[in-house]
Amino acid sequence: MLIDSGRIVSDFDPHFKIFHELMPFKVQEILLVSSLYDAFIMEEDGSLATRLINEYHGLNLSKAPRITRVSTAEEALEILRRKPFDMVMTMPYLGSMDGFELGSEIKKIRPDIPVILVAHNIRSTFADKLDSHGVDKIFLWCCEADLLLAIIKNVEDHRNVDEDISRAMVRVIIYVEDSPVYRSIFLPLIYHEVVRQTQSVLDESLNERHRLLRMRARPRILMATSYEEAMRLYERYKPYVFGIISDARYRKDGQIDAHAGYSFLQHVRSEIPDLPLLMVSSEPANKEMAEKLPAIFIDKNSPVLLDEMHDFFLNYLGFGDFVFRLPDETAIGHASNLYEFEQQLRVIPDDSLEYHAKRNHFSNWVMARAEVALARRLHSDYISNIKNLSDMREDLIFKVHSLRKLRQQGVVVKFNHSNYDPDIMDFVKIGSGSMGGKARGLAFMWACMQGAYSEGSVLSKYSVTIPKTCVITADGFDAFVAENNFFYQENMADEMVADIFLDATLPSWLRKELAGFLKKCTKPISIRSSSLLEDAQFKPYAGLYSTYFLANNHPDFRERLSQLESAVKLVYASTWFESPRAFSRASNQGMDDSMAIIIQQVVGSEYDGFWYPSMAGVAQSHNYYPVMGMKADEGIAHVALGIGKTVVEGEKSLRFSPSHPKRLLQFSSVEDILENCQRYFYAIDMFSNSCVQRQSSNLVKRMVQDAEQELPVQMLSSTYIADEHRIRDANLPGLKIMTFSQVLKYTSYPLAEILSELLRLGRNGMGCEIEIEFAVALDKDIEKSTFYFLQIRPMVTGGERADVQICDHEVSQSFCFSSQSLGHGNFNSMADIVYVSPESFNPAATRAIAAEIGALNRKLVSDGKPYLLVGPGRWGSADPWLGIPVQWSDISGVGAMIELRNKALRVDPSQGSHFFQNITSLGIPYLTVTEEAGEVQEHNRENDFFDWKWLREQPELQQYKYVRHVRLNTPLVMKCDGKKSESCLLSGEDAEQAACTVEGLRIYNQKYT
């Protein structure tokens, strides 16, 4: 598959999308027509193509054009008929015809193709043939690659200018020069200056790729050779003209006119009083005329020509610092970037503000930075109607600030304490190493989200962003370990590792940067891992490393910094903790994990001394328990009040499908709601800021009832009315129940819609099923609420350590197959099977059966043996005639459940709905096996089956009146394919032997660990 890298890049960089679209025409194929002699001269100093390529690389430009050389006009015409070229360069003497004749012939074949004549000496420039239609431009060439580059760029500029103006209002510099000699000197010089200046003034907060992109908005250079041509260009591009550089003497009305330049510039000045004008002339006498205009004057023969040209760009075209002046020209301040520009705008006196605004200095200066939209918004036409200077100041500041913020969205910027502005820089990184899986995912998703903002989706209607984030890249960890001479030793206890790390010192550069960051970050922060292995695709390291939360409000800055450093060291220490190492060993991950760290501002607000978000949770793009009309690919979400630890650690939270937020299976009845609703939540205690507690991530666990006067609980809870045994979706006196009704049922805030959109974006972006963490800060004014995206990772939960595929061969070897199963993963820890004997089953005795199962369960739980439970009808049915009426406590140790539909009990499958909360939170597979076809002889996917004969032959451990308990010699292997909702069970022995091919891949049923 071909990948259009430009398209991918532009998809990720919507703010920069406009720049991707600029300069659509690129000269890629050049036909060079030169006699052998000319060719010899040109190649004397090395290959022209090589020099051009070097020039391109030097300027960091993409693909250099390819040059095809032919020696004769005939060859040229012949090849032009066959192959597409973007430009023709011809020498004057070609044997059978000269360059001009060739040009005319070429135009007959390809009227649009630019034909450039290059001559080695001034005599060959044929000044009298300038009006020839066959040749577009003539240059004097001594094989300078930078002239060739300038010619190419100029051809591109002329071709692209209309489209680029319409797309981005790019600016135009008109350069009028009739002399091929000076043109050949000045054009490369002007390009060089434009590129150099534009690059140097681009906001330093941009990353390198974006700087290159932004270069595409540099001013276009349009060249004219006569008064008429100059006027034509001026009239056509008047609103976009940025500056004019003009010779003094050139053709006007067909005659060389010594004052043509003056006339042209005078006309322009009369229409645009503040436009920068430059007259270049070899006649010093013209200086006086230029000053009359007024225009800047440069003598073509000046020994400091380069410096003077540079000064013009710097001082008059706005490429230098912005010098704030009073009306009497006294300088009162400088700004070298937009940040300083904004700061100065806040403090300069009114008269200075007015002085610059009226003269359009702000717009010009911003335009030079390729900020076309802002330049337009700062143009005097737009701001001059603001009469009140204080309003104007506010307006200017707002516009500049908004742009700076916009430019940072979706961009990870290298942290620099001298210009760090937390207000606009949402994502910065300290260090230059890897950001780790978590931070990479966050940066990726943030970039993806920028594209979605503009599609009119819910993401653009509501504030959806990431919290202020600072990543310490992995070189921080590496330096920390190296500087402190740490060596991992086997069998070091976690506590010991933590103690050693805490006693060590962070690298001084890191401490300095952290201090710089912390100075400007005064809200609570979280410090979490972003290891290089963690969250990498298909490497489910999630949750193995530590996370700490800091109130970050100690009055002593040194204490705040010390706590941050301690938290960073503790997260570093968790890299060497036993569980990630064990996991690394188990998954054959040979390399040692290195660690980046994400410091994030904790989402939320302070309520009565506690800081927490209104809601937080996890959403997955695939739902392995799709019931009640839900579809697996609609995903599933869990949401809870407060910090997301509640959800991540599997405490009580609300599960819902983002596509069906009103269908809350665990909230089906008042009893269900009372049983399943969230009672506790996590928050940061803002009064407990004296030290970092290692336990509980420095969080406190609060009761929902204790926060009933706080805004999030009031906005998200319902009230239980005991006298009526009902729950009302209102804030009334009584027990507060976290139902999230306002959000899910009444959609006061479109949480479900936002999650659906983000899951779609994430799945498309990562190309696999994904899991995201989020938090929401609700505001009284719901429109001001903000959704924060916290992280993304490939979806891995519970036992799903690998993709599950079930092949036909395995089905044929199975003792059970279900085409209607819930759950996903490979399971191989069950050797015990507890089942209701079909022979002794009596529908009137289901209560007694439940009692037998309860007794067996107690025994198996105390032995620590998970088991497979098999029986007819609905497990946990309230109606004893429809299934075995077990309570959860009767089956609490179950590892997997099978409900059978057969002649004994032909009821609709319950799909585990009685124990939905338990089976989903514990990831227990629930299989429905329909045996209506009777005993199936052939094991295939055609029918569900359960091989009773096989089961009867297994070693019996206990036989009750109705229930039988067998224990297999080796654990059975259960494979649940959550995507296809099918499962099969194999005996341990059969599984080891079975191996087959699925979609071309060899699948081995090795023991899963």
Add this chain to the structure above:
Amino acid sequence: MEQIMSLVKERDPEQREFHQAVQEVVETVKPVLDRNMEYRQQAVLKRITEPERVIMFRVPWMDDEGQVHVNRGFRVEMNSALGPYKGGLRFHPSVNLGIIKFLAFEQVFKNSLTTLSMGGGKGGSDFNPKGRSDAEVMRFCQSFMAELYRHIGPNTDVPAGDIGVGAREIGYLFGMYKKLSNEFTGVLTGKSLNWGGSLIRPEATGYGTVYFAAEMLSTRRETMEGKVCLVSGSGNVAQFTTEKIVQMGGRVVTLSDSSGYIYDEQGVDQEKLEFVKQLKNVRRGRINEYVQQYPDAVYFPIDPALEHNPLWAHKADCVMPCATQNEINKKDASNIVEAGVTLVSEGANMPCTPEAVEIMLDSGLLYAPGKASNAGGVAVSGLEMAQNSMRLSWPREEVDARLKQIMKSIHKTCLDASSEYGAGQNYLVGANIAGFTKVVNAMLDQGLV
């Protein structure tokens, strides 16, 4: 007897649940039938096992996605000899005619035992409210009532809630009934308080269990004052059972949940009870937290190795099992007897296994079956009807006083029936016979209709 069973099975061979219910009644009322030839002659069993009316109807409704569903609605009006049909509506996928008929049959005797003027019926649908939105539930309820409304009325048939039908569903059903019939009457019970519901609903079962126990004690000229009580469970019924025992001067020393039980020799007083309410209703915590708060108490976690529950081995005067079914087995019953307990009043539904009941009855202790002792819930439903008829809302104290009076009547009815049939103070026999004879006598009084 066998004839009636064959007839029932022959008529509706698929209705296994109903067969079993009839079988149980027939067995328990055998002495009554043996003694009253009139009952046989008037074929009361045949008549009582056949519903007065069965209504089965289509319930079409549309889900939130615009998809049409068709469920089946039922109302079995079983017997109106004692008053308007009264019985719950059940919305559950398991519902079918057999189940509704079986439930309606049992309801006749339950209502009869309350001594209130209530006949028996039951209804429902195979609609599954699990995971349905409010709007879907409302549309279903409205469609259900669009047919049912012509068959019910405050003096005809007064449905209530049951599984899947709570205050929300009752509200939607009532609203539709009101619109179609153009009258605001007490046609449903279980309504919200501010438009016709009754107070004391949450307390009724627990309070009633204690009132019944107090009546049992009064037959031995004793009161609850100073009685040591073993209460199991810590949910709604257990909490209000404890509350009433404390109010009547008794001492509750145990409470439990699925993890274990606490033993507090000092007794659970009102303050401690408030802690338990907070613990179980608000925090949903484990009962072992009780001993952290009150260190004098002892916590006993469940021992899976034990075949019995040591809670029932503590010395006490009264036992109120309020946790779950089958929580007292043979061994527990023996322990209860050995501990010198004089009274068992069931707060939960069928908490004692049949073997346990046998042991307790044999020992001579006073045993109140749940169908009598926990009838408080049904009784308050009757009181809601009464308040609606009078267009009055009684204060809490009045409903409580009337509940007490009803439990007193139930006790007397059971005791009288038991005595009449020579079973002494066997409340199980008394309850079975009393429930049956009240209905049958009324049927005979009203002629062959």
